[in-house]
Amino acid sequence: MRIYQSSMTIRHLREFAKRHPTAKPNVLLSYALLGNDLPHFIGKNRSLFQSLILDSGVFSLQKPGAQQTPEELYPKFKTFAQYNTSAWDLIFNFDLHFGLDSYDKNLEFQIDLEQASIPVVSVIHNIYNDDVDKILSRGLPEHKTVAIGQCEGRTVIKNVEPVINKLHQAGAKIHFFGSSEYRLMAKLPIWSCDSSSWSKYPSIGVLLFWNPKNDMRFDKTDKIHFPKYQDAKTPTGCIYYRDYDYLKDFEEYLGSNLNFTLADMMGEEADLNRAVANMLYYCQLEKKIEEQQRLLGFVLPE
Known part of the structure; x- marks a missing residue:
């Protein structure tokens, strides 16, 4: 299990490595919020953490005071991801739409990014319809990761379990956006999630x-x-x-x-x-979740 700690800074990573050198966090960075730390993350300080995810930053644009429009952000994100693909373990799709009818709209961005040789992760925003079947019918990419994004009721196990089980049985690695609740992660075959609570x-x-x-x-x-x-x-x-x-x-x-x-x-x-x-x-919580997942018989990739 990987818990990607979002909005990380190099200052925090260096202090953590100094005090606990054997544990390596997983890190998620938002393209819309990338700062002066970036060269350290993808360069000389890469050894301070285990793996690195790039999020498009679209969610940040929904907040009051956003400095960019989606039309301004998308070409920048696409160019950056295209020329820095190898620096990231995963790159999430530019999911501009979060509604229950968003799959086909977001697929346009995904196809455009894939055609630019950027292996982006599909995100599901509706766990109640056939979006999961649409994703699987396209075939899992090499990274095999599919994400569960914003959707009302998704943190209720009985609601999300059918979709997660279908993805798991198809060989997908499931990422759960914006939540790291033990009571949910430890009971389902979820491969990774992300959280900003470490800093909040x-x-x-x-x-x-x-x-x-x-x-x-x-x-x-x-x-x-x-x-x-x-x-x-x-x-x-x-x-x-x-x-x-x-x-x-x-x-x-x-x-x-x-x-x-x-x-x-x-x-x-x-x-x-x-x-x-x-x-x-959060580094320890990863292990606790893994232990419980194994007790339930879930076999997940490293």
Whole structure:
């Protein structure tokens, strides 16, 4: 199982590698948000992570304040992907449309990119119709990857399971966009997913910890809150660190894995340190998901 940590920076990767050199994260970058770090990702610092995905960045254009239109972004994305194909393990299609009737519209972009020798990944935005059959009828590309994109109800197992099983039985590697929920990933033959929570949680002072002492819970994740300000409210579903029953366990975990102390989660470099700690959580979550998938008999590619 691969969890692609999105919007990564070289600064975070370097700090993570310094503190935990044996674990290598998987990284997703958005073309629309590529910055000055790019030469490091596809050049001299490539050894700091396991694999690298390029997303077109179309989703970023849906947000208020977007600096480009799709008409401006597409030719730039196409040219960049065409001349840098080998730098990426996977490149996702330019899925401009997210509606239930979007497959044929997005297929136009996919065909155009494929004709430019860019092996893009198809994305399903409707898990209730025959879009999966249309994708399989075209034949799986060499990378064999198909993605499940935005679609209402897709995080309900009974809704998405038929599509995922059909893809899995056809030999596809399934990527699940924008979610890394253990309760979903561990119960289905999903090969990869992506998440930006490694960086979003630190901004509100939240650290993720897989607590093996949570014997009665399927998902053993605890969300521990280290507020930036004394009067900050603890987010729903999180535990204020002073009230956390397993704080000593968490402190030992930080120390043995990353050489951090609890004070490092609240000091001047707290945002960086928290992000690094959450990066490790996701690297470990990959293994936890793999273990459960194997127990269910799912045989997935490395």
